[in-house]
Amino acid sequence: MGLGDITRPAVLAAIREYDKLGQDAFLERYKFDKAKAFYLRYDGNRYVSKAIAGAAHGYLEGREPLRANEFSGGESTVARKLRSLGFIVPPRRSPNWTRDEVILACDLVMENGWRQLEDTDIRVIELSGILQLLPIHPHALRSDTFRNPNGVARKTADIASRRPGYTGLPTNGGEMDQQVLQDFLDAPEHMHSVAALLREAALAGEFKQLPVPQSEEDDDEQDEPGAREGRLLKRWHYARERDRGLRTRKINAFFKENGRVFCEVCEFDFEKVYGPRGEKFAECHHIVPLHVSGETSTVPEDMIVLCSNCHRMIHRKSPWLTPDELRALVEANCADTR
Ligand SMILES: [Zn+2]
Ligand SMILES: [Zn+2]
Incomplete structure (x- = not known):
């Protein structure tokens, strides 16, 4: 009992x-x-x-x-x-800030001359709204105060107090703040473009198609320290690569031009190896770098045809390889084993 x-x-x-x-x-x-x-x-x-x-x-x-x-x-x-039992009981504390969220906050701090922002600032209120739209934290795990302007303003204070040259005492904030701040200091323009794209895509409803992970543990991709783009842009990128219509158009165009379908890196041909089962099969990879692919409509010219192995290898680690870089790897290693 x-x-x-x-x-x-x-x-x-x-x-x-x-x-x-x-x-x-x-x-x-x-x-x-x-x-x-x-x-x-x-x-x-x-x-x-x-x-x-x-x-x-x-x-x-x-x-x-x-x-x-x-x-x-x-x-x-x-x-x-x-x-x-299926009921919603919001936790009292908000979930930790993920890399994508800290990128957005850090961008605001940078734009504000590396000073913290107040919770009444219109930019803080706007960011609070955007953070609530992002499909990062399951709704069941959001507290009642989840990413409200007060919490966002506190995060900007945490970030501002960690910047080199800040003379006061650092406020809370953790390792994630530190890493993202460092990325902004190392590559300010790159990080700003990542933040701008995140914001734009969120406001345009681009992330709506991405499912919200059901629990924090479900979200198996970790926040890789070297992955400057964060997770959401990657998830968005994969979703576009899986888009059926887009893939079919690309493969048909490629077939028309070459008379067969093969990997543009290693020349693997599914039909040659698997017969009719492999007919016109290949994966498509989006070649525009994440932080500049603000364009929401992808066209076949933005994609290349790859076999499943080459595609996996491109995405295996951050930063992703370009097709030319992967081709060079394949050539170098095949030469070695010859
Ligand atoms: Zn290949
Ligand atoms: Zn890809």
């Missing part, structure tokens, strides 16, 4: 009772308080999650409601249990 037994119907029954009695009477009845509460969000309303869990237990066959001192509330107990 305990928290582990509660079911979704029992929670829904407790929610109905909470609605009927009103928050104060419900908390009074089950003897819970609101102190440091985690809230359950349901149908546009907020509920003290621990009280809901305690009451839900009483809705189980032959059970009594749990009292506040019989179990502990919080992130690893009640919040986790309710989430596993």
Whole structure:
């Protein structure tokens, strides 16, 4: 007996009772308080999650409601249990800033002469809106204050206080801030163009087609320190390469010109090796570098035809190789083994 037994119907029954009695009477009845509460969000309303869990237990066959001192509330107990039943319980803390998000904030700080910005600044308010649009953090893991102007302004202070030459004490901020700041100091124009493209694409709704990872662990690609473009532009790039219509147009154009389809780096021909099963098969790779591919409509001329192996090798590490660089690698290594 305990928290582990509660079911979704029992929670829904407790929610109905909470609605009927009103928050104060419900908390009074089950003897819970609101102190440091985690809230359950349901149908546009907020509920003290621990009280809901305690009451839900009483809705189980032959059970009594749990009292506040019989179990502990919080992130690893009640919040986790309710989430596993499909409910939304936002964490109290916002998730850590990812590389893409820090790039956007750092760009703002740079534009502002490396000084922090206030939460009333229109640019901070705009960035807050953009960060909320990005498909980076699952909605279920966003706190109520997720990337609000206050949090964005604090991030600009963290970044500004880490810049060389800053004379005050550094504020919080972590390793990610430091890495991104260093990238901005090393390659300001490149980083600015990455930030500009991220912003533009977010506002144009370009990232809408990208799924939001379901949990932070699901997002298996790590924030590679050497990957200056960050993750979103990469995910966007891959999505465009997988676009069926675009790929078909490219392969048809290539076939028309060459009479067959083969890898433009190693000349592998799927049809030659696999017969009819490999007919007109190849992958397409987008050759415009990520940070300059602001153009949202890709044309066949922006792509080249590759076999699956060559394509994988181009993307295996950051920075991605150009087709010429990969060709040089293939030639050098084949010469070695000859
Ligand atoms: Zn190849
Ligand atoms: Zn590619």
